[in-house]
Amino acid sequence: MNPEEVREQLQRHLGEKDYTRFLRDFVRAARRKGRLMYWQEKALLAAGLRLTFQDCVPVFTLCHVHRLPLSRKSIPVRRDVYDVRYSDDFERAQGQLFPYSLTELFGPLTSNEVDHCDECVRQRELYLART
Secondary structure (H helix, E strand, O other): OHHHHHHHHHOOOOOHHHHHHHHHHHHHHHHHHHHHHHHHHHHHHHHOOOOOHHHHHHHHOOOOOOEEOOOOOOOOOOOOOHHHOOOHHHHHHHHOOOOOOOHHHHOOHHHHHOOOHHHHHHHHHHHHHHO
16 A cells, blocks of 8 residues: 555544544654554554554655645654653543544644745745735
């Protein structure tokens, strides 16, 4: 299965709204821990996809708004993060509330956690030029 087929299958399984959350939260979780969260693993398995974190990096490093490949080809993975929130037990408990608890769980995005596709950068520059 190629990356496009993988994404299409997961999108059909999750639906448009939750698939967009999957893309956004995949990048955030990858930056923080370098592995899939519990609910992400469950979503992949439920869709019939057996993918490891390393398999997912080239498949899901997309702009979650435009579904375009990100400018940076790989996600800088931090391996020095330790926090009780990232334990398997914590993720399992939060996964039961998916997708409603994710924003409250991880807080708002900060600029250093978000990769921007070329289209995002272009739109931002156009907006700034108008103001």
